[in-house]
Structures are given as C-alpha cells and as structure tokens.
Amino acid sequence: xxxxxxxxxxxxxxxATSPQRYVRVTRQDHRGYVEFQFSIGDxxxxxxxxxxxxxxxxxxxxxxxxxxxxxxxxxVDAAEDIWRYGVASEEKTDxx
Numbered sequence: 001x002x003x004x005x006x007x008x009x010x011x012x013x014x015x016a017t018s019p020q021r022y023v024r025v026t027r028q029d030h031r032g033y034v035e036f037q038f039s040i041g042d043x044x045x046x047x048x049x050x051x052x053x054x055x056x057x058x059x060x061x062x063x064x065x066x067x068x069x070x071x072x073x074x075x076v077d078a079a080e081d082i083w084r085y086g087v088a089s090e091e092k093t094d095x096x
Contacts, residue, residue: 022046023065024073028053043068044079 019041026048027035034056037046051059059065068076081087 021063021065022068023060024068024076038063038065043072044076046076 022037022039022043024037024043024046025034026037029035029050033050033052035048035050036056037043038049038059039046060067
C-alpha cells in the first residue's frame with residue numbers, strides 16, 4: 001500500500017500572495033464522499049477529486065478555497081463546451 005503525503009500548512013502571508021484556489025462540488029457519492037473540482041488561479045483548469053466529508057472540509061480550510069458560485073460554474077461549463085464541441089452549451093443542437 002502507498003503512503004499518504006502530509007500537506008504543508010501555508011502561512012497567512014503565503015495564502016495572501018498565492019493565486020486564489022477554487023472548489024466546485026459536483027456531487028456526493030453513495031458512500032457520502034464529496035466529489036469536487038479543485039483549481040488554482042483559473043477555475044476552468046481543474047483536478048477532479050474525491051474525499052470523505054471530514055477530509056474535504058479540512059482540505060478546503062487548509063487551501064483557503066473559494067467555492068464557485070452557480071454563475072461561475074456555468075461559465076466554466078460553457079468554456080469547456082466550446083473547447084469540446086466548438087460551441088457554447090446554449091448553441092449546441094445535437095451532441096451524440
């Protein structure tokens with residue numbers, strides 16, 4: 001079995017000078033785990049992650065994240081649609 005790395009705690013100074021970190025919760029799975037997108041600086045470039053609820057809360061606190069609003073999430077989805085399909089989601093007519 002592998003080892004788990006310990007997160008280095010960032011000082012208040014480091015948090016103030018580093019790029020904003022974002023979280024977008026996408027769902028909670030059947031075991032109660034939180035599935036979410038985590039990004040640094042640009043919400044449209046993200047990692048998909050899954051953590052137990054307590055670990056998710058700690059992760060968000062340690063990274064001083066800002067949760068994306070519904071409007072920001074829609075903009076991320078629209079940018080992804082343009083990249084993926086060449087058109088924004090409201091312009092799609094038939095996608096297989």
